[in-house]
Amino acid sequence: MDAIRWLGESLALLDQTRLPTEEIWDDYTDYRRVAEAIRRLVVRGAPAIGIAAAYAVCLAAMEFRNRAPGAFRSGMDQALETLAASRPTAVNLFWALDRMKRILAAGVGPEVIPALLQEAEAIHREDIAMNRKIGRFGAELVPHGARILTHCNAGAIATGGFGTALGVVRAAHARGNVEMVYCDETRPLLQGARLTAWELVKDGIPATLITDNMAASLMAQGKIDMVFLGCDRMARNGDFANKIGTYGVAVLAAYHGIPFYTVLPSSTIDMSIPDGKHIVIEERDPAEVTHFAGVQTAPEGVGVCNPAFDVTPHRLLTGIVTEKGVIHPPFDERLAALFG
Ligand code: MRU
Numbered sequence: 001m002d003a004i005r006w007l008g009e010s011l012a013l014l015d016q017t018r019l020p021t022e023e024i025w026d027d028y029t030d031y032r033r034v035a036e037a038i039r040r041l042v043v044r045g046a047p048a049i050g051i052a053a054a055y056a057v058c059l060a061a062m063e064f065r066n067r068a069p070g071a072f073r074s075g076m077d078q079a080l081e082t083l084a085a086s087r088p089t090a091v092n093l094f095w096a097l098d099r100m101k102r103i104l105a106a107g108v109g110p111e112v113i114p115a116l117l118q119e120a121e122a123i124h125r126e127d128i129a130m131n132r133k134i135g136r137f138g139a140e141l142v143p144h145g146a147r148i149l150t151h152c153n154a155g156a157i158a159t160g161g162f163g164t165a166l167g168v169v170r171a172a173h174a175r176g177n178v179e180m181v182y183c184d185e186t187r188p189l190l191q192g193a194r195l196t197a198w199e200l201v202k203d204g205i206p207a208t209l210i211t212d213n214m215a216a217s218l219m220a221q222g223k224i225d226m227v228f229l230g231c232d233r234m235a236r237n238g239d240f241a242n243k244i245g246t247y248g249v250a251v252l253a254a255y256h257g258i259p260f261y262t263v264l265p266s267s268t269i270d271m272s273i274p275d276g277k278h279i280v281i282e283e284r285d286p287a288e289v290t291h292f293a294g295v296q297t298a299p300e301g302v303g304v305c306n307p308a309f310d311v312t313p314h315r316l317l318t319g320i321v322t323e324k325g326v327i328h329p330p331f332d333e334r335l336a337a338l339f340g
Pocket of ligand 1: 041044045046047090151152153154155158159163164165191229230231232242243244308
């Protein structure tokens with residue numbers, strides 16, 4: 001299962017805004033349209049955004065390939081700026097653009113195109129490999145008969161393939177240890193209902209969809225054994241941003257004594273910031289909250305708050321599952337030792 005394919009001269013993206021009812025792939029040859037696709041959540045999920053942006057840099061270089069070196073360079077600067085402005089929170093976007101910038105800096109003009117393509121493909125391939133390792137480490141934590149709660153979508157389509165939190169679920173399911181995955185629907189845009197439930201049903205993994213406000217009650221009834229969810233940016237002390245609602249799930253898990261793990265590749269760790277206060281949180285269009293599937297559900301004139309992410313303090317985390325293993329507190333020391 002995947003959502004991003006490089007076709008040699010174009011990029012194909014599975015339109016995640018149309019799931020689960022329609023599986024539509026669109027071809028992109030213009031980096032500006034890829035930036036717009038990232039902004040519109042056609043492609044979404046921290047690692048997937050980084051991979052799509054890396055391929056978009058290749059599309060820009062191919063568009064400007066007949067320009068003189070100076071004009072090629074200014075076109076590429078513009079492309080990098082446009083892509084960086086698409087979404088602010090997931091650090092994977094900036095991490096991938098930095099890798100592409102380093103390749104660009106090694107040349108003067110279009111002769112760098114083959115190296116850019118190699119780098120984008122490496123970013124894509126490495127992400128899948130990291131997810132497989134993450135899945136193996138995470139599955140060690142999952143006992144037989146586990147009932148797992150997840151929030152948003154940290155699955156194959158949010159990454160290069162396989163997934164982070166859902167990678168753990170897939171690996172644990174392959175060992176026969178998953179009794180049920182409870183998917184928070186994840187208002188306002190329903191990534192849990194539309195995307196996570198879709199991935200799990202497709203893979204034949206037992207899945208139960210709940211609205212976000214049901215998690216507390218299920219935990220109180222003893223129906224959730226552990227929580228695995230994704231991450232958009234982790235600071236060097238372990239504070240992390242993920243889909244809005246993650247913080248609430250973390251508080252609930254702590255109250256009920258339920259192990260709570262975030263799952264991420266190293267490309268999601270931002271060692272340049274000391275804590276979660278430094279993470280920029282994307283504020284999205286109020287219409288995502290006042291309307292549901294195009295139908296108005298709130299009165300004109302009401303104020304709206306629509307942050308796409310929240311920050312969970314590291315002290316609510318049981319552990320962090322990465323491609324280098326599972327990290328337990330003290331997170332600052334262990335993150336520095338592994339990723340510093
Ligand atoms: O707004 P989205 O759908 O891009 O938000 C996605 C998430 O919050 C995911 O949990 C996160 O990016 C991790 S994806 C492996």
